[in-house]
Amino acid sequence: MFWCLRPSLVLLLLHSAAAHVFLNSQKASEVLTRHRRANSFLEEVKQGNQERECNEERCSFEEAREIFENVEKTNEFWAVYVDGDACHSAPCAHGGQCKDGIGSYSCYCPEGYKG
Numbered sequence: 001m002f003w004c005l006r007p008s009l010v011l012l013l014l015h016s017a018a019a020h021v022f023l024n025s026q027k028a029s030e031v032l033t034r035h036r037r038a039n040s041f042l043e044e045v046k047q048g049n050q051e052r053e054c055n056e057e058r059c060s061f062e063e064a065r066e067i068f069e070n071v072e073k074t075n076e077f078w079a080v081y082v083d084g085d086a087c088h089s090a091p092c093a094h095g096g097q098c099k100d101g102i103g104s105y106s107c108y109c110p111e112g113y114k115g
Helices: 002-021 025-032 050-055 061-068 071-083
Strands: 097-100 105-108
Touching: 050 061, 061 071, 071 097
Parallel strands: none
Antiparallel strands: 097 105
16 A cells, blocks of 8 residues: 555655746856956056046955055045945035944034934
């Protein structure tokens, strides 16, 4: 009796396992793609270039640091590069100076104002 059910059970197990193991071709092909970098011959010995390092490809903080060679300028660039310029809409009232940060901004108010 069991030998009659064995092929049915095997087919049922294979069908249920295939549903969890195999991906459709589009999902499976995602593993094979990569983002092309704009590396050129001896790029690592060239001086940092914002166009090449951060506009043509996604750059890291260290690559941005190579471009500006100054921590303060790098931090200003990085705050805008990572999440956009929060100061673009001029959120500070009464002539306050806006300083962009990552995920935030700060307003520096003129004398006589608070915020």
